[in-house]
Amino acid sequence: MEPISAKSLASPKGLDPPPSSRAEILRQLRERIVGFAASRMQRDAAEDLAQEVLILLHEKYGHLDRLEDLLPLSLKIVRFKMLAYRRKVRRHGEYAQVSVDEIQIPDGxxxxxxxxxxxxxxxxxxxxxxxxxxxxxxxxxxxxxxxxxxxxxxxxxxxxxxxxxxxxxxxxxxxxxxxxxxxxxxxxxxxx
Amino acid sequence: MTQQEIRKLLGGYAANTLTERERTALFEAALEDQDLFNALHNEEELRELLADPVSREQIRQALEPVAAGRRRAFWMQPWLIGAASLTVAAVIAIAIVTWHREPAREALAVRSVPNQVVQNPVEPKPAAPQPGPRIPAPERKHAARLAARSAELAAQPAAGLVLSQAIAKEEPATDIANAPLYQGPLVRYSVLRSGPSGDAVRIEVVSELAGRLALYRVDAAGQWQRVFPANGPEVPIAANTAYQIPNDPIAIRGNQDKFRLVITPASGPTPRAGLAAGALNAPRAPLVVQITIGPN
CATH class of the missing domain: 1.10.10 (Arc Repressor Mutant, subunit A)
Incomplete structure (x- = not known):
């Protein structure tokens, strides 16, 4: 998957949080997520996972721009992603990308x-x-x-x-x- | 941020005891520090479990022996006290009955000797078979009364135990979703808010009826789920006593979080005065009280 820059995800759908701060938070988050995921899986898969987390933050949570919201949410998404990844490994004996659609943040x-x-x-x-x-x-x-x-x-x-x-x-x-x-x-x- | 500060903040993160400022400080530090970010992720699973009321209750119950042991010594265990009470009562009952029979026998023996001497001064006849020691009627009645009282005393804790077990065994048969809602003076409640934004709540309930208590909450699918007690039988309650439930505050979701208190009145008269108060002449159908709670 081609990486999307954090800056391009900073101000989605015409919403107008302060772009620089949101972009900066997402940039740092991406770095941290890749660092974390790389300790659990291959580097390529880790980068893909981070990318998918950012896409999800962009598509579904574009209205959030505070660190206090974005960081715990990204932790939760990463956790679900990792679980989905393990499921795939368990099911197919292989690792593969996990579609964004498979990530279900609990809605009750x-x-x-x-x-x-x-x-x-x-x-x-x-x-x-x-x-x-x-x-x-x-x-x-x-x-x-x-x-x-x-x-x-x-x-x-x-x-x-x-x-x-x-x-x-x-x-x-x-x-x-x-x-x-x-x-x-x-x-x-x-x-x- | 020092190592100890990081440990303090991480320690509070999973248990959700951090203030807003502490949370922000922790997240800002995690954004800069890969190790802290990883540690925070490692805590995430534990945090989610502790945030889930069902899991939290289970964990609390798993830790219960420690908490109970801290508060109550072995010899203070209720079952041991109950068994000891029964034993003591039985021993007292036997002692009283035995004590009242012995003096009666002695009195009879003392009185019979002079009679024999007077009636048979030279040639005593072989003694006729005796029907048994004769106990004077007043003494016999007194001993019987004492024995009955002792047996009654001994039976009381057992009756209490039987009642508790009967209450505990009864399964809730109420259709929570369709039960008629009760609005009346027999059940009073208040919502106790806590947490930084007041969105964590407990409910204080006072029922004029003794019986069993449970709390239900409607989930996202519109189904009523019991939140207290999370599992096991409903909790026995005494009349006119305030109970705060559940043990850990519930986080309110959305604008209209719906709860239902269900109080099932105790069935039949009870031998324990505390539980019996208000149980007689009271309705037998469960009282279902709806509570709607919104954000603070």
Whole structure:
């Protein structure tokens, strides 16, 4: 796929956000997405994926121009793209471009495939949680209760809040790694 | 941005506890820093799961033993207290009955000896077969009363347990979509808003009827989905007690997010005063209250 410059996507459909800032955000986003995707797949596929994310941002979300909207949205699209990519690999034993039309940002409706994947992800998370240490479980439980890091520090009775940040960081790292490991068991991550 | 600041912001991102300013700072930093962007993407899956009320509730339940263990020691477990209460009540009942029989037997024996001496001073006849120790009537009645009372005391926790189990086993049979809506004084509620823009809500419910409580929400397809409790039986509630549900606030979608509170009155009189209050002479059909919530 021929790359489209971020600048050309900056002001779609006659909408008029400040072009320079939107263009700049999209340019940087593209760079970051390629960098991320290249760590999970071949460089060409990573560039295509980034390109498709930008097209989607252009065609469906042209009205958004704030970083606070664009970045989380692009993370979500990249995640769906990666899932779709894995599906294709699983189905055909090959990797190929994923059509923009296949990307379905949740609209509240129930997409069976997405629902199934969400259920699988949830199961992986539950398994990872079951394997977590006592401290991490307690920390996560307190976070889900809506406790701030300062309150968690008091609950644990530690003198420095940085200790809590570090614990939390390690716990999440372990959790995410466990989930990734469980996923990789069922799906080949990189092909070709 | 220091390493600790990054860890703090990343830690709050998945749990959705960041302020707007913190989120912006995190995104700006991620745009410049590939490692942070990658880390943010790695958090995305966890963030989505935590943002989903069903998943969040499941995770909370999976972590429940930790939270419960923190608050309640082993010897404070309800089942253990119940079993211990039953044992103690049974022991007391046996002790009371035994204690009241022994003095009666002794009194009878003391009284019978002089009689035998008087009636048979030289040649005692072989003793006639006795029908058993005679307990004076007033003492017998008193002991019976005490035993009955003890048995009653022992039965009370078990009855409570049976009730809870019966409540827990009952499956909701209400057609939420077509049930007539209730508007009346028996159910009062208020919407509790939280979050930066007030779009995260919980509902405080007070019912004048004891029974079971559930909360439903209409999804994008127009189907009613239960959001509290996310799974398992409906939650037993006492009359005239405020309950705030669900445990974690619900993020409001759109301008007209519709919810239905369903209160199924307890069926039949209950042995527990707390649950029984208001349950008698009350309607038996579920009370369905519709709540429409828009953005703050």
């Amino acid at each position: 409706g129930a997409d069976p495939l997405t629902a199934m994947e969400q259920r699988e992800t949830r199961e992986r998370l539950m398994a990872a949680i079951a394997a977590m240490g006592e401290r991490c479980r307690k920390l996560l439980a307190l976070k889900l209760e809506g406790k701030s890091f300062a309150e968690i520090q008091i609950a644990f009775g530690v003198s420095s809040i940085n200790t809590i940040y570090t614990w939390d960081f390690r716990c999440r790292q372990n959790l995410i790694e466990s989930m990734d490991a469980a996923r990789e068991k069922s799906t080949p991550e990189k092909t070709g």
